[in-house]
Amino acid sequence: MQGTRPQSYLSMVRFPTDNLFVVAGRSLLPSAALMTLGPRDWTIGANTFRFEPPDLLWVKIQGECSREEAVQIVNLYRELAEAQPYFVLSDMQASMGMDAEAKRYMSENLRSGWFLGIILFNTRLLHRALVKGVILAAALTRSLDEPPRTKIQFVSTREKALELLEQWRARADGGRG
Structure with a gap:
């Protein structure tokens, strides 16, 4: 029996704005194409x-x-991430946490x-403890070949998140010079 290629995950989630990438359940464009096109949206459960x-x-x-x-x-x-690493800005205001199996899966696979x-x-103490726990577990399970942990920062508002993002980008650009 011939093996089947796994379907692109980007073609399986819902695209609220369009179906540009989905034809017969397959992705039309490689992930790298996402970096050169305009914004794209996905919904997983109630999360956007x-x-x-x-x-x-x-x-x-x-x-x-x-x-x-x-x-x-x-x-x-x-x-x-197949195309390149990226920044994540996450609004946690409506988050209610994760079940135990979700925590375990994320810590083993991120x-x-x-x-x-x-x-x-927009984080609460619950979110900070949860994220730190998942990140610690992920760090303990990562291979020695992986680079060090990602920078993670908690801020109070979206505006402060954007300010911090600009600082990180400026530092990264300054290091290239």
Whole structure:
């Protein structure tokens, strides 16, 4: 029996704005094409994701994250990172946490090399503890070949998240010079 190629994850999630990438359940464009096109949106459960080229993923987490949603989120993050690492800005105001299986799955499957940095805003103590726990577990399970952990910062508002993002980008640009 001949093996089948896994379907692109980007072609399986719902695209609220269009179906540009989906034909017969297959992705029309490679993930790298996402970096050169305009913004793209995805919905996983009640959570929304918006990629803005060249390197920014907006995330809005709502409700409690199940294991099934965690699998879909990790798949989305992984596929976006195939083109290049990116920043994540995540609004946590409506997040209610994760079930135990979702935490375990994320901690075992997220890779720091996918992200340039993660900024979470509108967070509560629950969110900070949850994220730090997942990140610590991911760091303990990463291979020795992986680069060090991604920068993660908690700020109070979207505006402060954008300010911090600009600072990180300015530092990165200054280091290239």
